[in-house]
Amino acid sequence: MALVVQKYGGSSVADAAGIKRVAQRIVATRKAGNDVVVIVSAMGDTTDELLDLAQQVSPLPPGRELDMLLTAGERISMALLAMAIANLGHEARSFTGSQAGVITDSSHGKARIIDVTPGRIQEAVRAGQIAIVAGFQGVSQDTKDITTLGRGGSDTTAVALAAALAADVCEIYTDVDGIFTADPRIVAAARQIPRISYEEAMEMAACGAKILHLRCVEYARRFELPIHVRSSFSSREGTWVVSDPNTEGSEMEQPIISGVAHDRSEAKITVVGVPDKVGEAAAIFKTLAAAEINIDMIVQNISAAATGRTDISFTLPSADSTVAVTALKRIQEQIGFEKILFDDQIGKVSLVGAGMRSHPGVTAKFFGALADAGVNIEMISTSEIRISVIVGQDEVDAAVTAAHRAFDLDADQVEAVVYGGTGR
Amino acid sequence: MALVVQKYGGSSVADAAGIKRVAQRIVATRKAGNDVVVIVSAMGDTTDELLDLAQQVSPLPPGRELDMLLTAGERISMALLAMAIANLGHEARSFTGSQAGVITDSSHGKARIIDVTPGRIQEAVRAGQIAIVAGFQGVSQDTKDITTLGRGGSDTTAVALAAALAADVCEIYTDVDGIFTADPRIVAAARQIPRISYEEAMEMAACGAKILHLRCVEYARRFELPIHVRSSFSSREGTWVVSDPNTEGSEMEQPIISGVAHDRSEAKITVVGVPDKVGEAAAIFKTLAAAEINIDMIVQNISAAATGRTDISFTLPSADSTVAVTALKRIQEQIGFEKILFDDQIGKVSLVGAGMRSHPGVTAKFFGALADAGVNIEMISTSEIRISVIVGQDEVDAAVTAAHRAFDLDADQVEAVVYGGTGR
Known part of the structure; x- marks a missing residue:
């Protein structure tokens, strides 16, 4: 029993x-x-x-x-x-x-x-x-x-x-059949993933796939507890989240990319003209941490030699942006930065796949596909099994669609369907 | 404090x-x-x-x-x-x-x-x-x-x-100002009672006054806890329920009747032709108790010498009457009674007052007032500080009004106003 x-x-x-x-x-x-x-x-x-x-x-x-x-x-x-x-x-x-x-x-x-x-x-x-x-x-x-x-x-x-x-x-x-290779509302050819690893599911959750929350996958991974995500409106098998999705007598090679996730809920803040001295960036992020703001991606440009100043950009949940800007303005004089730029018309598109560990060409292929689709990249962040880019919010659909096709995830392209998130 | x-x-x-x-x-x-x-x-x-x-x-x-x-x-x-x-x-x-x-x-x-x-x-x-x-x-x-x-x-x-x-x-x-000498919707001259004893408040509650529940007054009496019943819509003093309502330097005599309560929520069941043998009445009320029915008043007539049979009438909450009748029908053959009569068009009118202990003429005055108002009495029950009668449901208003006036409770008749329930 x-x-x-x-x-x-x-x-x-x-x-x-x-x-x-x-x-x-x-x-x-x-x-x-x-x-x-x-x-x-x-x-x-x-x-x-x-x-x-x-x-x-x-x-x-x-x-x-x-x-x-x-x-x-x-x-x-x-x-x-x-x-x-x-x-x-x-x-x-x-x-x-x-x-x-x-x-x-x-x-x-x-x-x-x-x-x-x-x-x-x-x-x-x-x-x-x-x-x-x-x-x-x-x-x-x-x-x-x-x-x-x-x-x-x-x-x-x-x-x-x-x-x-x-x-x-x-x-x-x-209310959906499981985890998909991409949001079916954006990519009509997106397919339901039968099995996926905890690590990939965590990256997907962190990148905007809303089916499973990051915390819950973390917890399941720690206890090696199998999760079965499925619809309460049908009796179909859903997506299994497990330690090793390829154990089941499958001899096929791990797919490079499991799915494409996206997230429209973030905003970007740029702190312009930060004096390029030791500890200034630390002061900024210490202030944001004190305000209990979760920072996602951070980019710092090389400082311009002429001015000795640099720009620091970061992304955060849009809902937290008012608190963040207020907190930063309070330390503007102390730090001596020039101004704050704010942009909530951004979106994050992420490729997730355990297979990318052993395939060095993934980044080039991803950026190439985005370039061909005319999508401009504003920020980049990577982990061992994920590449995320920030693009304009109205370019998210084009970016997701291009990436999904470039990595052979479309339903008519692959036999073994892999993985993604609906991005709701 | x-x-x-x-x-x-x-x-x-x-x-x-x-x-x-x-x-x-x-x-x-x-x-x-x-x-x-x-x-x-x-x-x-x-x-x-x-x-x-x-x-x-x-x-x-x-x-x-x-x-x-x-x-x-x-x-x-x-x-x-x-x-x-x-x-x-x-x-x-x-x-x-x-x-x-x-x-x-x-x-x-x-x-x-x-x-x-x-x-x-x-x-x-x-x-x-x-x-x-x-x-x-x-x-x-x-x-x-x-x-x-x-x-x-x-x-x-x-x-x-x-x-x-x-x-x-x-x-x-x-949502009312306290406890009244009678339901103001029936008796326009009803007055709010400033102070009342636990015993009287308990009898009022048991007789249909819905402002305070019997259980709560019982509990307060046991711990001698003063209750102050008042309106959340005004800042007026309400009714105090206390051990001795006359302690406060009042030398006036206790009024005979504190209030008139009424209750339209009961029904009457008569078990007709019960063999007049030891234990038959007990069997009937044991059956009703097993069905968790709370009996209020009970009347048993003297048995007719010719038949050796008697009728037993009792009142109970109307809501319980279906369960009661079903339970009684199950023991009809065993007991050998003739039939069951059911009447839910009844009402109970009760006089409550600690002063009636020392005033023997209360019952006669109450029944006289009801007779003058043309109200027929079906059943009677008394306690040391209460007299209750069952009347036809459409005669309840007339009975309450007549009793209220007969015992000088109307607002223009008394100086010290005493006590009653709204009967909601």
């Missing part, structure tokens, strides 16, 4: 009909002879509605109370799901994050899981019950206050619980 | 504007130099909306899951109230029933409080914070599952917490 952990997102349980459909799928998994633990998000727009209520009573609600408020959402969906399963003749019990033993730090709104003690879940499973657990939430170790895990929180709950329970698989149900 | 416990019902926090208004009232109490602990119900129609969702996924939802679902309601209102208070510059922290130490038995949907361990609330108060506690909910001692307290649950939470915290007063905020 296998232990299957399933996670259903808000779009899968948006209304009573959705909850009933999910209940049937869970019962089918149980009937197939598995123990089942389910993690569920809040119904459809519940979280947005609660946020709206909060805004009506306070422009800046305290984090502790906002977490208390938002966790009502999963409480509703998990209780309803347990009822719907009971109505199909199977015993189900719902558990809050706290009851399920999801122990976090005290950072309200973005708490990190520091321990999982799923005693009550194990007890329920031993008693033959289906356990339904609230995603996205936990309880702080120090203050015993209710916390939320922030973006991608429910996926992280699912993987963390699956790891703590030594589950055989963690199934992440979503 | 006094410790004030305040309870706000769902109509007081029905929307963002209501929550902000309640927040201002709480802050005003704090600014007046008091420590404040607040118990809050779910917003307006939230509970009904959640029940409706539950019905959509399951016709008979398990009690444990229904409690998990419904407790989301207070979680939302208490977090929003804490935010609204924070927005006024005061520190507030919300606590679930479980966090506030409300320990109950495991009877989902109608749990009883068996202990209150308010350590976290005391800690918050000592830290100068305003504690906001979810009404209506607790956690079971045995299973650690979330429970709800059933009807009148938030009032009971308020009184139980106030007792455990040794509060100076428990203020119950509602």
